[in-house]
Amino acid sequence: MSLLEVCKVSVEYKTWNSKIEALNDVSFSLSHNEILGILGESGSGKSTLALTIMKALPKNAKVRNGKIIYKDKDLLNLSESMLNSIRWKEISIVPQNSMNSLSPVHKIGDQLYDILKLHNPSIEKKEALEIIKEKLTISNLGENIVDKYPHQLSGGMRQRVLIATSLLCEPKIILADEPTTGLDVVTQYQILKELKELQDKIKFSMIIISHDISVIVNISQRVLVMYNGQVVEEGKTQSILEEPMHPYTKALFEVQLMVGRIKKEDLKIVEKQDNKIQNFENFSGCVFYFRCPFATQRCKNENPRLTKVKNEHSVACFLYG
């Protein structure tokens, strides 16, 4: 039984002169205690997906269709108050790392206290402080962090504070949107390791989002590859590592994992400029058509569906039937 079920979700953004299809029929499920990786280049719709699950999309975004089922309820149809009872208590997020992910003029302890209080209105300050310190400690931070301001911490420590924040109400699911992007490689590795240890110890499901294959491969059991708002490949991490199928996944793997011996044509695929978004509306072919070296006439007219090729490994490409 899966814990979270995302069914055929499509989201578009309206800007003053255009519509951007950020998610197109995205479906997947997340099991108990599973770590699911979502891989895709910048702009492929990963953050939009996380925001859709948190129901925190910006005003100009519209969920065109789809359902997100959690505990028999469709998150996309919940009232604001129902939603606020699920947020953080059931599903929380480690936001994309930035200087201002927390308020720069409030002490970290006070901010975490406010969040904790949202979901435990009757909690005593002393008890709250205990919980906050405990979450900071398990996130590998000192208790003295409560009296610090965000700018007094290093990037890695700030990211750990965000991890501790996401753990505050002991959620069942944690979304981590680029949790290590912008950090140095050593810190990245440490934080990933800590996240994995945390997940082992206190058990939660996690969706980890990154453009970086090494991050995804390092930590997740299953991987979803996204391209231009669509899931183009899905499978066990091991299976995808051993045999990437979609031409986009293949090219990404070649470029990112085998830096020493990059094939020229792969680099070209990854670097090739995207001109599809402008004429997306009247284009009904494969999302990867404009960059794909194997594209055929069929790819231009039809969009391949995600189909199972072998055990729990699916791909959306006509090369596989």
Next chain:
Amino acid sequence: MGWKEYLLRRIIQLFFIVFIVLILNFLIINLAPGDPASIMAGELATKEYIEAVRQKWGLNKPIYERLISYVSNVVHGDFGYSFTYSQSVLSLIAERIPITLMLTLTSSILAFVIGLLLAVRSAQNAFSKEDIIVSNAMLVLYSVPSFWLGLVLIGVFGVGLRLLPTSGMTDVRAANTGLLLAIDILIHSILPISTLTAIQIPVYYKIARNSIVEQSSEDYALTFTMAGMNRSDLFRKYILRNSLLPPVTVFALHLGYILSGAVLVEIVFGWPGMGRLLLGAVYSRDYPLIMGIYLITSITVAFANFFVDILYVLLDPRVKYTNESS
């Protein structure tokens, strides 16, 4: 560097600035064409007085000695003597300060509060019809000169509706005392305070509105929203606090012009404050008085800047106690 050390440093810096102002003040008197003694004594001065001034300020001595005695005179509260008013400059200025502050301080605080409230309303419905209308109205108000607005208000509420007095601080004919006098002054202050308030509101409105809109789309706002915080709590606890720095800074900087900023409005409404004093001093070439007002005004600006620096550190933990600005 610790907080106390920082404060001490800023205070020393402040003294230094005031000292430079003093020296500049001195140089302006002494480098002006003509005989400094007769300039300082004023046009109405007698020969004896000019001679007395020359002796007192040591104008026959070398310039550095004169500088020392000027500074020491000022430090001892001797700003010179105004012939037009037959009164010491310092006591003249001291009399006018509260009269001007009544207008400027009240209107600054009112403008800040009203501007902020309007900004909150606008920002919460940013880019709505109301926001756009208010924003544009503020732009118009911003471009209105204070004296013109004063004259319009006089025309409407004084001459037209005959509701409010339009000139002076008291009704001279009534010769009120006590509570009645206080009420009389209050009524007389309504139009000048309204004028000054109205012309200052747009600045606070614009800065606060943009600051709130900007802060509302900061990452932390999203974090707290996703954590389940509702809009009003988010605004009250986080966005407002983060948005306050720019308008508060402008307010504090504005305090620098608290004595000299209302000159035109004081003239339009015949309000006997610093502005009128300065105008009178200029007309009658009362140099000691002009220099005294100039000195006090510059010192106010220096103090306001000092105040802003301290405020910054108190309001924004990101500001380090470094000495970049010095």
